[in-house]
Amino acid sequence: xxxVSVQDAAQILxxxxxxxxxxxxxxGLAADATNEAAVRRIFAAKNRPSxxxxxxxxxxxxxxxxxxxFVPDWTRAFWPGPLTVLLPHRGSLAPSVTAGSKLCAFRIxxxxxxxxxxxxxxxxxxxxxxNTSGRVSPVTAAMVEEDLGSKIDGILDGGECQVGLESTxxxxxxxKSVHILRPGAVTREDLAEKGIQVLEGGTQKxxxxxxxxxxxxMPLVVLSEPDPHGxxxxxxxxxxxxxxxxxxxxxxxxxxxxxxxxxQAARGLYAAFHRASALGVDLLIADNPPAGGIGTAIRDRLLxxxxxxxxMRGERLFVRRREAANV
Ligand code: TXA
Ligand code: MG
Numbered sequence: 001x002x003x004v005s006v007q008d009a010a011q012i013l014x015x016x017x018x019x020x021x022x023x024x025x026x027x028g029l030a031a032d033a034t035n036e037a038a039v040r041r042i043f044a045a046k047n048r049p050s051x052x053x054x055x056x057x058x059x060x061x062x063x064x065x066x067x068x069x070f071v072p073d074w075t076r077a078f079w080p081g082p083l084t085v086l087l088p089h090r091g092s093l094a095p096s097v098t099a100g101s102k103l104c105a106f107r108i109x110x111x112x113x114x115x116x117x118x119x120x121x122x123x124x125x126x127x128x129x130x131n132t133s134g135r136v137s138p139v140t141a142a143m144v145e146e147d148l149g150s151k152i153d154g155i156l157d158g159g160e161c162q163v164g165l166e167s168t169x170x171x172x173x174x175x176k177s178v179h180i181l182r183p184g185a186v187t188r189e190d191l192a193e194k195g196i197q198v199l200e201g202g203t204q205k206x207x208x209x210x211x212x213x214x215x216x217x218m219p220l221v222v223l224s225e226p227d228p229h230g231x232x233x234x235x236x237x238x239x240x241x242x243x244x245x246x247x248x249x250x251x252x253x254x255x256x257x258x259x260x261x262x263x264q265a266a267r268g269l270y271a272a273f274h275r276a277s278a279l280g281v282d283l284l285i286a287d288n289p290p291a292g293g294i295g296t297a298i299r300d301r302l303l304x305x306x307x308x309x310x311x312m313r314g315e316r317l318f319v320r321r322r323e324a325a326n327v
Contacts, residue, residue, distance in 0.1 A: 003141070004154035006113055010120035012153045013038075018045060020130040020144040021117055022158025023109040025082045025167050025184070026137035026270070027144050028057070028127030029152065030117075036094035039126055043096065045151040048133045053099040054126040055084050055107050055167070059118040064106050067093060067124055071106075072172055077194045080110035082163050082185040086171040097126045107167055113158040129166060136216060136270045136305075139164050143274055164267035165297050173199055183297040185266065216273035216284060219307040221319055224288040224299075228311055231318035236283050238315075242276045244269075244286040262294045269298060273305070285310075285317070 004012065009019045013030060016038040021030045029046065031038040033056050043050050058064045061071050061079065068087040075085055089104035098104045109115070118125060129137035130144045130152075138144045141157035149155070168184030170191075177197040180188065188198045225231060243253040246265055254272055256265035276284050286302050289295045303309070303322075310319035 002149065002152070002154045003157055006116045006120065006156065009117050009154055009156045013117070013121050013123065013125065016041075017153035018042060018151075019117075020138075020141070020148065020152055020155040021111075021114050021125070021127065022141070022156060022161065023057075023111045023114050023127075024161060025109070025163045025165060026139055026161050027130040027141070027155075028055075028109075028114075028125075029130035029144075029148065030057070030125040030127040032121065033093050033097050033124040033126035036096060039094045039096045042126070042128065045148060046128060046131070046133050048128065050096060051099050052128075053101055053105065054097050054128050055105040056093060056097060057107050057109050057114070057118060057125045057127055059115055060108060063124070064108070066090075068104065068106055072175065074176070074194050074196055078186050078190070079108040080115070081108070082110070082165075082167040083107065084167045084169040084182075086169070086181070093124065093126075103171070105169060111158055113156055117156065134215060136273045137166055139267075139270050143270075160267075160271075162267065164270060165294075165301060168297070183300045185263075185294055185297065187293050187296065189293055215305045215307075217277045218282055218284060220284040220286060220302070220305050221308045221310045221317065222286050222288060222302045222306040223311055224303065224309045225311040225318070225320065228313060228318035231310060231320050234308070234310070234317045234319045236285075236317055240282040242272075242279065242281045242284050244272055244284060246287055246289045262289060262298065265289065266294050266298055269301060285312075 012019050013032050016035050020027050031042050064071050084105045084107040086103040131137050131147050139161040141155050144155050163185045168186040169182040170178040172178050177199050245255050249255050256268050258264050289298045306322050308319035
C-alpha cells in the first residue's frame, strides 16, 4: 500500500500527483486545484465524467476568499465541518474543477491531517470521494487501497472517517436561505437553528446527483414501500442475505446503530456495504431509517444505492425495481 506521510503527501501534490486524503466525511482523492493536468488525472483515475465538477477544499474562510467572490457569514457556524457551499468563483482554479460552471463547490474539512496537508501545500485541493465512479465512498485507507491503490501516488491513513457520509451540499439562494443539493450531517434542522431557511427544489443542479451512485456490489432492497400493492414477489435465501437495520438485531442482521443512534449508523453504512462484499452475500435488505436529522441523509444514500424498493410480509419479500431516472 503506497502509504505516505503528511510531508510526502504535500510534496506529491505540489508536483502534480494524486493522493488520497482523510476527511471527517469520507476519503477524498486530492490534486492541486490550480494544476489542470493534475485535476484531469483525478477524472481518469476515477473514470469520472468530465462534466461532473469537484469540491475544492481549503483550510479557512480567508483562503476561500482568494478563490470565491464572497462567503456567507453563517458558514462560520459549520466550518470546519461536513458542509459544502456553491459560490461564484474568481476564475483562478483549473477549468476542469468546475466543469465550466460559474459556481465552485467549497468546503473546509475538519480533519487534522487534511488541515496539515492544506497548510503545507498552500494550495486549494480539489477532491472527490476516493472511489471509482459508481462505487461506494471509502471510509478507511484500506477501502481506498482496494479500489484505487494502483492508480494513485499515495494514501495518507487518517483512520476511520468519523461522519461516514459525504458532506451536505448547499447552494445559497438569498443571504439567509439555501437549496440543499445533497443531504448530509449538517442537517436542515442544524441550518434552521442558525436562521438559514431551506427552500425546496434545486437538486437537479448537482451533476453528480443525476446518475446511480454509492452502490454496493450486490443488489440492495430498501424497505421503503408501505405495502405489497403493485409489487412483485421475490424469492431469496435468508442464509445468503444480510439485513441492515436501525433498531433490531436478529439472524443475519446488522444493527447499524450499534445501540448508539443514527449518527453511528451513518458512520457504519459504507463499511457495511463493504463488509457485505467480504462476506460474499447475494442480497442486502435494508430497513428505511426514520426521516429527519441525519436520517434524511442515510435514506438518501440508501435509495441512491438501491436496486429495488420493497416491503416484507412475514418471511416474504415484495419488490419494485428502481427507475433509472429516479436514481
Ligand atoms: O464529503 C465530501 O463532500 C467528500 C469529501 C472528500 O470532501 N467529497 C465528495 O466529492 O463527496 P464527490 O465529488 O464525490 O461529490 C461532490 C458532489 C458531486 O455530486 C458534484 O456533482 C457536486 O458535488 N458538485 C461539485 N462541484 C459542483 C458545482 N460547481 N456545481 C454543482 N455541483 C457540484
Ligand atoms: Mg463521490
